[in-house]
Amino acid sequence: MIAAKLYTFYDLPFSHDVCHLFEHIVIRRFLLSLRAAGRSRAFIGNVDGNTVESTIFFHAELYSAEDIALFEQSLYAEQSSINQRIVAESLAHIEAELMTVVNVQSDALLMSQLAACQRIVGGATGAHVSADDPLIIAESPKLFDTAVLAIETSDASDEATRSFFCFYPALLDIARDSAFDATAAYPQQNGVFTAYQDGNVVLQRFTVKKPFDCRAAEKRIAHHFHEARVTNEMLELLVRVFKTHPAYTAVPMYFYEKTLTRTTRDELAQSITPQAFHDIAKSARISIQPLPPTK
Numbered sequence: 001m002i003a004a005k006l007y008t009f010y011d012l013p014f015s016h017d018v019c020h021l022f023e024h025i026v027i028r029r030f031l032l033s034l035r036a037a038g039r040s041r042a043f044i045g046n047v048d049g050n051t052v053e054s055t056i057f058f059h060a061e062l063y064s065a066e067d068i069a070l071f072e073q074s075l076y077a078e079q080s081s082i083n084q085r086i087v088a089e090s091l092a093h094i095e096a097e098l099m100t101v102v103n104v105q106s107d108a109l110l111m112s113q114l115a116a117c118q119r120i121v122g123g124a125t126g127a128h129v130s131a132d133d134p135l136i137i138a139e140s141p142k143l144f145d146t147a148v149l150a151i152e153t154s155d156a157s158d159e160a161t162r163s164f165f166c167f168y169p170a171l172l173d174i175a176r177d178s179a180f181d182a183t184a185a186y187p188q189q190n191g192v193f194t195a196y197q198d199g200n201v202v203l204q205r206f207t208v209k210k211p212f213d214c215r216a217a218e219k220r221i222a223h224h225f226h227e228a229r230v231t232n233e234m235l236e237l238l239v240r241v242f243k244t245h246p247a248y249t250a251v252p253m254y255f256y257e258k259t260l261t262r263t264t265r266d267e268l269a270q271s272i273t274p275q276a277f278h279d280i281a282k283s284a285r286i287s288i289q290p291l292p293p294t295k
């Protein structure tokens, strides 16, 4: 069942940009801890962060209480767990998210402010660190492209369409982990699913820093799709959410809007099987095409 929780950290004593960076670091840490356990963000639910001025929110909607606990470990981690590598990766994502170049004026000040954020999140009061902004952020849209990821299958049977509909968020998660997260890239939108007469497709736009090698990214995704081993156990909670969670009550309506095909929550849940996932992952055509910047 979904365990949903909102975490709020109001009015931290640092600039918006430092708080935003801290938000990205927490979520990155969570993803790395999943990876260390041989898992990924697919099939676990969602964690979103949002930084408004110097206030940070995390909205966790995870399928299990164990994963909520794992997220809280990442949130309330030791301040020493913020290293240069996770800072650099998170800054690269922020550059793509905002189409900016981030200049770190003082590494030492930035690290001490991030450590202070960690202490405050853990319950400490008072920062005892200079509030000067160590980051200078400049808009540079020319340095970025939009890349459109498409994942397509040519089996348009009702059963295959139901499986694709249930699995496309997981396919996008695996694609993001394998080809976009290691670089300065950030999704612009959620995936858009379309059912055609002769197949199913999901599209997602990413902002990527130039140069971005689309062909290499396609290969990495194809490799991960081939390697992905999904078990009944990994899908159990997703099946249960489709069957019984109130947030999924209207799913047959969304499915009909996209496919003009009737279904029930039970039928959708039955389409969530390891075999169905592997069939899609092995037969999917993956393409990444650049588009000119849209902003």
Ligand SMILES: [Zn+2]
Pocket (backbone or CB within 6 Å): 020, 024, 094, 097
């Ligand atoms: Zn962000």
